[in-house]
Amino acid sequence: MWKGDLPKPPVGSFEKCAKCKMQFTVTKYTLAANPPPGWLCHPCAKAGGSDPFKNPAAPRKRKAPADKRVVVYFEEKKFPTLVSLCIDLIGTFIDDVEALGDIGNLNLDEIAKTISKSRRLTAQNAPLFYDxxxxxLCLYDVTKLEPPALIAMANLNPNLTDLRLDYCGHMNDEVLAHWQTAFPNLKRLELLGPFLVKAPAWRDFLKAHPSLEGFLIIQSPRFDLECVRTLVENCKGLKELRLSEIGLMEDSFLEPLKKLSGTLTSLEIPKPGSATNPDPLSEAALIDLIAAVGESLTHLDLSFNNDISDQFLYKALKPHVRRLISLRLQGCSELTNAGVAEFFDTWVAAAQKSMKEPNPPLEVVDLSRSHQLGTDALFALLDHSGPALRDLNINEWKGASQDSLQTIAARAPNLRTLDVGFCRETDDWVIKSLLESCQMLSEVKVWGCQRLTVGCPRKRGVNIIGVEAGQLVS
Structure with missing residues (x-):
């Protein structure tokens, strides 16, 4: 409303200015006199300090808070070689390539990886890798290869002994039935995601390939107990076994595997069960299995078996393994700092006491995501296996002290990869000691290490991945 709650005269009407008493025409810009009553002509309104033609000020917008952190990534950016440039170019125009020629298996594998990153492998260009x-044959993403293409693959590569297919979600019973006769020399099969294959098809395939030495599958929800029995009964020379993320997994699956004693060198049973069948494997069943097959094992992966505790180390690994060089127990949250420390401290002595050959130092250790582990466990691990360690993952060892982390450089000089992500005491001095002492180091992961700064040391040829150096913006 206008001053004094008086209605504004209609636009175009005549009024007398309350100040100069001159008659003027009312417009939409006419202002009320202050103090009222009456109205002001434009000159008098402007003389009084009010500009009737001035646009109202726009409401002031609140500025969005600026990011006050500078995130710095210390990753080695290598200048591309001529070979890598050619591989990238071929990957970009893979659909226009008629033949790859004799470029060597290594370069062929790199091209396969390049086109898999963008899922460009199709039934039309896949024959470029066939012979x-x-x-x-390793193909790292066969999402777009449907059953006819997978059958054609077997027809064009009849002499394969080693086959790896990732993301083979279109594989079905028809494909596996064709492979029974199409791959007579197959020794090793590695599949990721054969969701559609049913149990009878698995059994028929395993019966047709008694010479299999490696059977590695991930995410096959219909692989059941009868399939395991068929595998063990027919493939008596099996050396590598991976049953990862098998939804029907339970303790009964482990009983037939005991018959592989003496031949099995690599065993992987990570992430067993499903949402409706969580934590299906008991610690007692796993201990019995290792007691049977542990003596010949060189690689063991039982990650995310949540029932594993310190007892597994004492009753399974300590008395029964003699050749193990790679151990992965990721996400076994029941392991304790004191228990792991005692295990590594007494492992050699226990073998000598029982007049047995002690297990050699470990080369690959992954005990990540075990939040109870810390300083004592790390010191004991380094004392036992330090000089032999090549790959070490202690992600989320929140209790590891700065002194223990700095000791890694001195006691494990042959490290190639290291993950100390979310180890809270990791700082610039820890990284500096690693870069100075570990001459073979190529990669360090430091996600979540908040004590690292912008001045974090660097070294040519070493990727330091995950540095988030907080720096206030001036």
Missing amino acids: VQNTR
Whole structure:
């Protein structure tokens, strides 16, 4: 409303200015006199300090808070080689390539990885990787290869002994039935995601390939107990076994595997069960299995078996393994700092006391995501296996002290990869000691290490991944 709650005269009407008493025409810009009553002509309104033609000020917008952190990533950016540039170019125009020629298996594998990153492998360009003389074939993303293409693969590569297919979600019973006769020389099969294959098809395939030495599958929800029995009964020379993320997994699956004693060198049973069948494997069943097959094992992966505790170390690994060089127990949250420390401290002595050959130092250790582990466990691990360690993952060892982390450099000089992510005491001095002492180091992961700064040391040829150096913006 206008001053004094008087209605404004209609636009175009005549009024007398309350100040100069001159008659003027009312417009939409006419202002009320202050103090009222009456109205002001434009000159008098402007003389009084009010500009009737001035646009109202726009409401002031609140500025969004600026990011006050500078995130710095210390990752080695290598200048691309001519070979890598050619591989990238081929990957970009893979659909226009008629033949790859004799470029060597290493370069062929790099091209396969390059086109898999963008899921460009199709039924039309996949034959570029086929050859009747092939004995090994690795394709890292076959999402777009449907059953006819997977059948054609077998027809064009009849002499394969080693086959790896990732993301093979279109594989079905028809494909596996064709492979029974199409791959007579197959020794090793590695599949990721054969969701559609049913149990009878698995059994028929395993019966047709008694010479299998490696059977590695991930995410096959229909692989059941009868399939395991068929595998063990027919493939008596099996050396590598991976049953990862098998939804039907339970303790009864482990009983037939005991018959592989003496031949099995690599065993992987990570992430067993499903949402409706969580934590299906008991610690007692796993201990019995290792007691049977542990003596010949060189690689063991039982990650995310949540029932594993310190007892597994004492009753399974300590008395029964003699050749193990790679151990992965990721996400076993029941392991304790004192228990792991005692295990590594007494492992050699326990073997000598029982007049047995002690297990050699470990080369690959992954005990990540075990939040109870810390300083004592790290010191004991380094005392036992330090000089032999090549790959070490202690992600989320929140209790590891700065002194123990700095000791890694001195006691494990042959490290190639290291993950100390979310180890709270990791700082610039820890990284500095690693870069100075570990001459073979190529990668360090430091996600969540908040004590690292912008001045974090660097070294040519070493990727330091995950540095988030907080720096206030002036």
